Amino acid sequence: MRSHYCGELNEEHVGQEVVLCGWAHRRRDHGGVIFIDLRDLEGIAQIVIDPDTKESFAIAETVRNEFVLKITGIVRLRPEGTSNEVMGTGRIEVLGKQVEVLNAAKTPPFQLDEHAEVGEDIRLRYRYIDLRRPEMAERLRFRSKVSNSIRNYLDDNGFLDIETPLLTKATPEGARDYLVPSRTHQGRFFALPQSPQLFKQILMAAGMDRYYQIAKCFRDEDLRADRQPEFTQIDIETSFMNEEQIMQITEKMIRQIFQKHLDVDLGDFPRMTFADAMRRFGSDKPDLRIDMELVDIADLMKNVDFKVFNGPANDPGSRVVALRVPGGVRLSRKEIDDYTKFISIYGAKGLAWIKVNDLAAGTEGLQSPILKFMPEDVVKDVLARLEAETGDLIFFGADKTKIVNESIGALRLKVGADMGMVKGAWAPLWVVDFPMFEETSDGGLTAIHHPFTAPSCSVEELKSDPANALSRAYDMVLNGTELGGGSIRINQPSMQQSVFRILGIEEEEAEEKFGFLLSALSYGCPPHGGLAFGLDRLIMLMTGASSIREVIAFPKTQSAACPLTDAPGLVSAKQLRELNIQIRQAKAE
Numbered sequence: 001m002r003s004h005y006c007g008e009l010n011e012e013h014v015g016q017e018v019v020l021c022g023w024a025h026r027r028r029d030h031g032g033v034i035f036i037d038l039r040d041l042e043g044i045a046q047i048v049i050d051p052d053t054k055e056s057f058a059i060a061e062t063v064r065n066e067f068v069l070k071i072t073g074i075v076r077l078r079p080e081g082t083s084n085e086v087m088g089t090g091r092i093e094v095l096g097k098q099v100e101v102l103n104a105a106k107t108p109p110f111q112l113d114e115h116a117e118v119g120e121d122i123r124l125r126y127r128y129i130d131l132r133r134p135e136m137a138e139r140l141r142f143r144s145k146v147s148n149s150i151r152n153y154l155d156d157n158g159f160l161d162i163e164t165p166l167l168t169k170a171t172p173e174g175a176r177d178y179l180v181p182s183r184t185h186q187g188r189f190f191a192l193p194q195s196p197q198l199f200k201q202i203l204m205a206a207g208m209d210r211y212y213q214i215a216k217c218f219r220d221e222d223l224r225a226d227r228q229p230e231f232t233q234i235d236i237e238t239s240f241m242n243e244e245q246i247m248q249i250t251e252k253m254i255r256q257i258f259q260k261h262l263d264v265d266l267g268d269f270p271r272m273t274f275a276d277a278m279r280r281f282g283s284d285k286p287d288l289r290i291d292m293e294l295v296d297i298a299d300l301m302k303n304v305d306f307k308v309f310n311g312p313a314n315d316p317g318s319r320v321v322a323l324r325v326p327g328g329v330r331l332s333r334k335e336i337d338d339y340t341k342f343i344s345i346y347g348a349k350g351l352a353w354i355k356v357n358d359l360a361a362g363t364e365g366l367q368s369p370i371l372k373f374m375p376e377d378v379v380k381d382v383l384a385r386l387e388a389e390t391g392d393l394i395f396f397g398a399d400k401t402k403i404v405n406e407s408i409g410a411l412r413l414k415v416g417a418d419m420g421m422v423k424g425a426w427a428p429l430w431v432v433d434f435p436m437f438e439e440t441s442d443g444g445l446t447a448i449h450h451p452f453t454a455p456s457c458s459v460e461e462l463k464s465d466p467a468n469a470l471s472r473a474y475d476m477v478l479n480g481t482e483l484g485g486g487s488i489r490i491n492q493p494s495m496q497q498s499v500f501r502i503l504g505i506e507e508e509e510a511e512e513k514f515g516f517l518l519s520a521l522s523y524g525c526p527p528h529g530g531l532a533f534g535l536d537r538l539i540m541l542m543t544g545a546s547s548i549r550e551v552i553a554f555p556k557t558q559s560a561a562c563p564l565t566d567a568p569g570l571v572s573a574k575q576l577r578e579l580n581i582q583i584r585q586a587k588a589e
């Protein structure tokens with residue numbers, strides 16, 4: 001239908017007749033002349049319709065925002081003094097000769113440039129209008145290009161793109177399953193995959209050597225901050241490669257993507273052990289752009305006569321840390337109170353602090369509600385360990401290790417952001433040497449990565465001290481976000497069974513749930529490993545979007561619903577009968 005895209009027109013087209021198709025972005029009547037900003041995926045062109053083209057003018061008068069139009073006209077330079085330098089097509093306009101309304105539009109629920117004031121629910125309900133906004137379209141286009149580069153890179157490196165089933169058995173990644181009832185096997189359910197984990201391992205057992213898939217994954221989680229019940233992974237698995245080689249080949253992929261699409265050289269990614277990351281940043285996904293660290297001071301606090309500190313200082317399951325905030329003396333009492341409230345979300349009971357108003361003045365130069373509980377020499381030692389300077393504020397965390405890590409780790413990020421301490425645009429790293437397991441609230445163990453991750457030790461060592469065993473897992477972290485994670489897998493049935501046992505999965509249950517995997521491991525399964533990147537998060541970071549919902553065409557809301565289609569929906573009594581399912585108690589909507 002069209003000869004050109006609106007956004008592609010420039011001075012080179014002056015004098016040419018063009019046929020444009022798109023949406024009426026805006027229509028203005030200017031004393032007998034009608035201006036229409038016509039928009040398509042490539043941009044906006046200004047159309048001018050004179051009253052002497054009578055028929056077209058009459059049609060143009062009926063045009064409203066978001067009408068779909070086909071316009072034939074001649075490209076000309078804009079009159080002197082009226083060009084718009086911020087617009088790609090700002091030096092030209094199209095003198096419209098024929099205007100055809102291809103479709104009318106009701107008044108849109110929001111103007112495209114007023115989206116910020118409308119709730120997300122409305123944006124998602126009318127997503128087809130929301131996605132017409134150039135910035136949304138641009139993000140989807142960017143996403144498409146990045147996916148394409150990823151496919152090319154993996155293809156060039158010998159990876160096969162292989163699809164794995166969506167109707168399958170549970171694949172544990174730590175969330176609830178989305179279940180699909182079977183009609184032909186009544187009382188049985190498929191689970192949608194939390195990841196293609198087991199299938200990609202089986203593909204390695206099948207000799208496929210290098211696999212990838214841009215795969216949908218489904219996790220029924222209580223939606224925390226920025227998660228989606230279905231999301232997309234760049235899923236990768238390889239045979240006969242160790243963790244070093246896997247990290248290299250995937251790091252190279254990410255570096256190439258950044259170079260090609262953002263013109264950014266990420267450089268070599270540093271490595272950090274899990275233990276160091278937790279100790280220095282209280283997090284296994286540290287944001288290295290913020291130059292502040294947690295410093296352990298339990299040894300200095302063992303004998304102070306202040307329960308808040310000496311309790312945790314003498315408890316091996318606790319931590320006492322200090323966080324030096326350069327320039328923090330300017331924080332007001334109110335701001336400190338707000339931070340105290342902020343860390344209470346993580347279970348912290350309080351937030352002690354010292355302001356270093358004048359280091360040279362000794363105790364006189366300090367300001368703090370806790371000074372009266374602390375011997376002078378201890379304060380001096382703390383300041384020395386932190387290399388404190390005049391102008392600093394020192395925050396303290398003393399509690400169970402988990403609470404200290406989470407609360408002071410989060411405080412570090414928040415204070416860093418609030419005080420403009422985020423330096424540099426990109427800080428990637430690999431976190432390695434994760435523990436195999438962590439303790440659950442009931443005292444059992446759960447896999448930190450997933451139960452198919454290989455330990456760094458022998459079966460015997462693993463059995464004798466599982467809580468301290470390390471795994472062969474690795475995470476790629478970018479700016480405090482986990483971009484991807486993976487591991488070398490267990491490829492021996494006996495090791496796999498031992499891990500199941502440690503996790504409290506008895507033989508019978510293991511056989512019932514994962515018998516097919518154990519069987520595949522026992523028929524000549526090569527050493528293998530891989531990882532998966534979150535594509536949505538990658539695109540979010542690369543485009544600077546505020547949420548993954550901004551880079552997914554049709555995301556779900558925080559309550560895991562789709563306002564556009566109104567899914568999840570009710571089903572008919574007949575459908576339920578066919579599935580032999582009875583709803584116990586339908587919740588009134």
Ligand code: ASP
Nearest residue numbers: 195197486487530531532
């Ligand atoms: N299946 C893992 C996940 O979804 C990634 C991997 O281990 O390859 O997080």
